[in-house]
Amino acid sequence: MAEAPARPADELDLQAANGSPARIGRPVLRYGGADRTTGAQRFVADLSFPGASQVALVTIPVGCAEIVGVDSSQARRVPGVLDVVTAAELPSPMPRFGPSHQDRPVLAAGGVNFHGEPVAAVVAETTDAAQAAARLMRVDFRELPGVYTLDAALAPGAHLVHDPSIRPGDPRAERNVLEDALYTWGDVAEAQAHTDVVVEHDYTFPMVTHFPIEPGGTVVVPTEQGGLDVYSPVQHPYLLQRTIASVIGLPLNQVRVFAPDPGGAFGGKQNPKLEPLMAFIALRMRRACRLVLSLEETFHAMRRAGCRIRARTGFTRDGELTFHEVHADYQIGAYADVAPRVMAKGSYVAAGPYRIPAVRIAARAVMTNTTPSTAFRGFGSPQVAWATESQLDAGARLLGLDGLEIRRRNLVARGEAFVRGASAARADGEWRESLEKAAELVGWGEPLAPNRGRGIAVGIKPGATSGLSQSLVRLLCDGSAIVYAGTSDMGQGARTLWQQIVAEELGTPIDRVSVISGDTGTVPFDLQTSASRSTVFMGSAVLEACRDVRRRVLELYAETTGVPAEELDEAPGALITPDGRLSLPEAAREALGTLRGEFIGQGTRRLRGKGDHPLGGDAAFYEFNATAIEVEVDRETGELLLTKHVSVSDVGTELNALQVVSQDEGAAIMGLGHSQMEQLLLDEHGRIRNLGALDYRIPTFNDVPLELVTAAVENHDGPGPYGSKGISEGALLCTAGALGAAVAQATGVVIRDLPLTPERVWAALRDAEARSRADAELRSAP
Amino acid sequence: MSAGGLHDLQTVALTVNGSERTVAVPAHRTLLDALRDEMGLTGSKTCCAEGECGACTVLLDGRAVNACLVLCAEADGHEVTTVEGLSERGLTDLQEEFLNAGAVQCGFCIPGQVVSAEYLLRGNPSPSEEQIREALSGNLCRCAGYQRIVRAVQATAARRRGDRG
Amino acid sequence: MTRYYRPSSTADALSALAAEGGGARALVGGTDLLVGLRHHTIEPTLVVDLKAIADLPEPIAVGDGGIRVGPTLTMGELAAHPVVRRRYPALVEAALTVGSVAIRNRASLVGNACNGSPAADTVPALLVHDASIAIASRAGERTVPLHDFFLGPRRTLCGPDELVTRIDLPRPPDGFGSAFRRLTRRRGVDLATVSVAAGVDRDGRVVLGLGAVGPRPLRTELDAPFDAADVPGLVRALDERLEIATPISDIRGSREYRHAMVRVLARRAILAAADRRTSGEMAA
Known part of the structure; x- marks a missing residue:
């Protein structure tokens, strides 16, 4: 962890950054940061709801079963128990919901489709009583032959995860394939004629869970007006509002979502899960109902889709890609959630940021009786990047090229298409710069110590393809300002950026800008906090709201002072008058006069999709990252020691250098999680065997590479404010590919299944040695 | 109850x-x-x-x-x-350095990190990077601000030794 | 329903344990017990907190013959103790792998060593150092060698109405070196996939303690003395001797991997222990 040479120390020096006038790009201190260090920050489980009843969930220990009966008699006798809610207490047919398919029941109805799916909820005066009663619930069930793997789900005659009746009109309803995607361009058969080398391999990427340190929870409070206040640390409060309104049958104004800052989300807290159940329970109880999840319950609520990829790739002898065929099966779980979109959007970039004349990508979202997968940092891209980046290295090894050179020869230049055809996508950055910088920072080409290897890889991820963010900015009479922006601040530091933008545009010192978020009752609409979109979308909306304020200041200043509006002009932080430049807060004060009052600016950033685009529209931007890793392998135990890890992201413009570093380092290490140690392991009943913190391993302080270096390429070419782009996912897109290549170089053995656990590396080395012994015997045989 | x-x-x-x-x-x-x-x-x-x-x-x-x-x-x-x-008398030097280093992201783990780091520094005013990692390796951060947190602890140690300012 | 009791004498503690007819559990550090309570894998009627008992052996006593460790010595205190650091380096290395700093501030050596986990980190080192333990019951106290103490997973010679009150470690002979090696799934805090402690004396006699490779921790010795010039010979001897390991496949590792790793770790631990014979102290 040596100081990153790529970032001069003074770039991250905070001296005076906060007190000074706005400085876009400066490492401004995090909004709300102090409360997060003292424990004063209130996460959902920290909020006090006097008189609330407590809810505990009831589950059964298998992944697929028909529920024969539920006996709550013992549970009801526990002192303090108020009610037991089963499917019988909820509307029939059971209401279902979901962001794309309305397939997720409010509570398991008739059967359980994954381990951990709640079949009942106990409501009690205390958490102790609720949990004690939940353990006394007797659920009779008949285990069904659930499908827990891709092979099982795709086998002829496989158990159907969804009864076809909940997929009416779907021609695929008799299969476990929920959706598929096909992207093709060029002529693969023709391209093979110009191909010198073909590599074909299978790759797997594990199911992994988000493991937010805040497990989270939900509190629903019925209001006197017959509405509901819903407290949940969600990334998309407005989607939750709409979901609750629709499931319960309330107008939007009667559902008010309070979204306390998520204590880590990473995509897992985007879509409604248990909130509709809690809404029904609160309505039934006519009092506040509170559910706080355990970490184990989050394992049952969110995960990343596992993936199996077969890839076949052609190269010329010069290392130029001629064709690339990918078949990717995403194991999405028991309900759709947003997983079909993960499959479609991830596989869209399965050919990587390369110039390939002929490509065929076929992907499927395959249902299994497992935790519903959802959005997770990278959104389907890391899975296919693992395969495609490994294929590049496989080709390079055959051709005698190195990992850097083969990427140099194929990486697209700015404006060049890496997805061709009707829905083409073109490079929107100087991506080569990131690749070269990563190579330079890792010391590519320098001599390697024994048992060490280096790998380099690149990754891309499409940003949002449509979207809407609305914002209000109030400039108050004393020059302070309040921003209303619905982005959830889940650790990325969104509010800090809004402060910076307001400070830059209105000339208000950063510490006099406050931000209101997390309340659909007071804050205007924002579609979502996901896809690293907020800097671009909400940032633009806040920027526009500030400019709206400036125009209004100019108009009122003209009216108040009598200076003709034509003789006035406005600029960032200033009003230009015939007598000179006035600071905007000063001009605002003069304009408002003795009645005081305030200016209210409104900003909207809307990106309409394209109906005929397979993703529903062109991505607003692409995240591009180059990662290079140097690893030392213990050949006897299979243990990896990462001696150096370099991540370079194409960021457009760094609005806050410190936050960019935090996001990049965090994503890089999270990428090491799925590359090195993380995987959900299931038993034959579909139960998660490593359920919880004791046996599901995520990176710790001691797993951080000895040297972790991040750097940013800034060409001010993004669509966001001041040329910015989203940056929060890049550093984990291709971690696996870089690590895999490094291990391959260090050991001479290629591993195509993640994670690269010590045992997996050891087994690969053992198998390779056995093969070479067998080969030697064969050769020496008479 | x-x-x-x-x-x-x-x-x-x-x-x-x-x-x-x-x-x-x-x-x-x-x-x-x-x-x-x-x-x-x-x-x-x-x-x-x-x-x-x-x-x-x-x-x-x-x-x-x-x-x-x-x-x-x-x-x-x-x-x-x-x-x-x-934190009774306002932010400690350690908490300030957490902010300065960009160690605070979602913040959920940070109170635990602060207590563990304070404990470390009370027993070892000049911890090496390896000692800091080891002392904090029981504190998970899923935002993975690990390197930032190490910087914060180093900066605090330096400040307490009077190396700066 | 669980009750909590904090006796002030060993006799009171033993009476309380006996009165519960097997339903009581002793508590010192609680780092295993509270996990069990949370998951309801342990549902004791009574938790007997030993930390306020006045007449238990003191946390650590150093004598000419060795050291005596009482039930309340924490891993952190053990690993920081200068005499332990000098004489029992394998034990210090093992103690420092138990959980995190916060765990080691609570977890006791006696609790870690004596609750019967086949993967307990400190046991291989204690076996190498020929530990014996004292078990108190209302009938009196008996002392047994640690390697006889374990019967199977979570089953030991300590009955439900008894307490382990002491671990005795004899003073290692002059020139005895020891070392501990462990394999885990990640570099940070983790449970052992395999652990091995080795002791080598001045004459090259090799003793090994093995963790997580059978239903109970194992102690074994090599027939031939250690010879630094003949590592291949050592590897062959280990290959044969370590057939006694009977690991299972579980979530932390497969049987095959454990079989292979116990050999690798044993060789490494022996070489490290042999290196320490001259100084008799831990490498920094």
């Missing part, structure tokens, strides 16, 4: 952040739950609740412990310092 006969209650008298507190809790109540639910001290966080994540780290008689692995009853007659106790 109003669980009405579900559990016998145990009276526990302890000192929390310098104040004497008496609570009546069932025997199985952890110190973490008692701090959060009975005493309103929600700075210590609940994640794994089995000693793996460090989000609930507090000082018990001056030693860093996982509050989720201590029964409240065990703390009878003992002294507990939570993150709130460390």
Whole structure:
């Protein structure tokens, strides 16, 4: 962890950054940061709801079963128990919901489709009583032959995860394939004629869970007006509002979502899960109902889709890609959630940021009786990047090229298409710069110590393809300002950026800008906090709201002072008058006069999709990252020691250098999680065997590479404010590919299944040695 | 507790952040739950609740412990310092350095990190990078601000030694 | 329903344990017990907290013959103790792998060593150092060698109405070196996939303690003395001797991997222990 040479120390020096006038790009201190260090920050489980009843969930220990009966008699006798809610207490047919398919029941109805799916909820005066009663619930069930793997789900005659009746009109309803995607361009058969080398391999990427340190929870409070206040640390409060309104049958104004800052989300807290159940329970109880999840319950609520990829790739002898065929099966779980979109959007970039004349990508979202997968940092891209980046290295090894050179020869230049055809996508950055910088920072080409290897890889991820963010900015009479922006601040530091933008545009010192978020009752609409979109979308909306304020200041200043509006002009932080430049807060004060009052600016950033685009529209931007890793392998135990890890992201413009570093380092290490140690392991009943913190391993302080270096390429070419782009996912897109290549170089053995656990590396080395012994015997045989 | 006969209650008298507190809790109540639910001290966080994540780290008689692995009853007659106790006179130098280093992201693990780091620095004013990593390796951060946190601890150590300013 | 009891004498503790007819559990550090309570895998009627007992052996006593460790010595205190650091380096290395700093501030050596986990980190080192343990019951106290103490997973010679009150470690002979090696799934805090402690004396006699490779921790010795010039010979001897390991496949590792790793770790631990014979102290 040596100081990153790529970032001069003074770039991250905070001296005076906060007190000074706005400085876009400066490492401004995090909004709300102090409360997060003292424990004063209130996460959902920290909020006090006097008189609330407590809810505990009831589950059964298998992944697929028909529920024969539920006996709550013992549970009801526990002192303090108020009610037991089963499917019988909820509307029939059971209401279902979901962001794309309305397939997720409010509570398991008739059967359980994954381990951990709640079949009942106990409501009690205390958490102790609720949990004690939940353990006394007797659920009779008949285990069904659930499908827990891709092979099982795709086998002829496989158990159907969804009864076809909940997929009416779907021609695929008799299969476990929920959706598929096909992207093709060029002529693969023709391209093979110009191909010198073909590599074909299978790759797997594990199911992994988000493991937010805040497990989270939900509190629903019925209001006197017959509405509901819903407290949940969600990334998309407005989607939750709409979901609750629709499931319960309330107008939007009667559902008010309070979204306390998520204590880590990473995509897992985007879509409604248990909130509709809690809404029904609160309505039934006519009092506040509170559910706080355990970490184990989050394992049952969110995960990343596992993936199996077969890839076949052609190269010329010069290392130029001629064709690339990918078949990717995403194991999405028991309900759709947003997983079909993960499959479609991830596989869209399965050919990587390369110039390939002929490509065929076929992907499927395959249902299994497992935790519903959802959005997770990278959104389907890391899975296919693992395969495609490994294929590049496989080709390079055959051709005698190195990992850097083969990427140099194929990486697209700015404006060049890496997805061709009707829905083409073109490079929107100087991506080569990131690749070269990563190579330079890792010391590519320098001599390697024994048992060490280096790998380099690149990754891309499409940003949002449509979207809407609305914002209000109030400039108050004393020059302070309040921003209303619905982005959830889940650790990325969104509010800090809004402060910076307001400070830059209105000339208000950063510490006099406050931000209101997390309340659909007071804050205007924002579609979502996901896809690293907020800097671009909400940032633009806040920027526009500030400019709206400036125009209004100019108009009122003209009216108040009598200076003709034509003789006035406005600029960032200033009003230009015939007598000179006035600071905007000063001009605002003069304009408002003795009645005081305030200016209210409104900003909207809307990106309409394209109906005929397979993703529903062109991505607003692409995240591009180059990662290079140097690893030392213990050949006897299979243990990896990462001696150096370099991540370079194409960021457009760094609005806050410190936050960019935090996001990049965090994503890089999270990428090491799925590359090195993380995987959900299931038993034959579909139960998660490593359920919880004791046996599901995520990176710790001691797993951080000895040297972790991040750097940013800034060409001010993004669509966001001041040329910015989203940056929060890049550093984990291709971690696996870089690590895999490094291990391959260090050991001479290629591993195509993640994670690269010590045992997996050891087994690969053992198998390779056995093969070479067998080969030697064969050769020496008479 | 109003669980009405579900559990016998145990009276526990302890000192929390310098104040004497008496609570009546069932025997199985952890110190973490008692701090959060009975005493309103929600700075210590609940994640794994089995000693793996460090989000609930507090000082018990001056030693860093996982509050989720201590029964409240065990703390009878003992002294507990939570993150709130460390912050009673405003931000400490350590907390300031967490902010300066960009170590605070979602923030959920940070109170535990701050307590563990404070404990380290009290026992070892000049920890090496390796010692910092080892001392904090029981505190998980899923935002993975690990390198930033190490910087914050180093900066605090330097500040306390008077190396700067 | 669980009750909590904090006796002030060993006799009171033993009476309380006996009165519960097997339903009581002793508590020191609680780092295993509270996890069990949370998951309801342990549902004791009574938790007997030993930390306020006045007449238990003191946390650590150093004598000419060795050291005596009482039930309340924490891993952190053990690993920081200068005499332990000088004489029992394998034990210090093992103690420092137990959980995190916060865990080691609570977890006791006696609790870690004596609750019967086949993967307990400190046991291989204690076996190498020929530990014996004292078990108290209302009938009196008996002392047994640690390697006889374990019967199977979570089953030991300590009955439900008994307490382990002491671990005795004899003073290692002059020139005895020891070392501990462990394999885990990640570099940070983790449970052992395999652990091995080795002791080598001045004459090259090799003793090994093995963790997580059978239903109970194992102690074994090599027939031939250690010869630094003949590592291949050592590897062959280990290959044969370590057939006694009977690991299972579980979530932390497969049987095959454990079989292979116990050999690798044993060789490494022996070489490290042999290196320490001259100084008799831990490498920094």
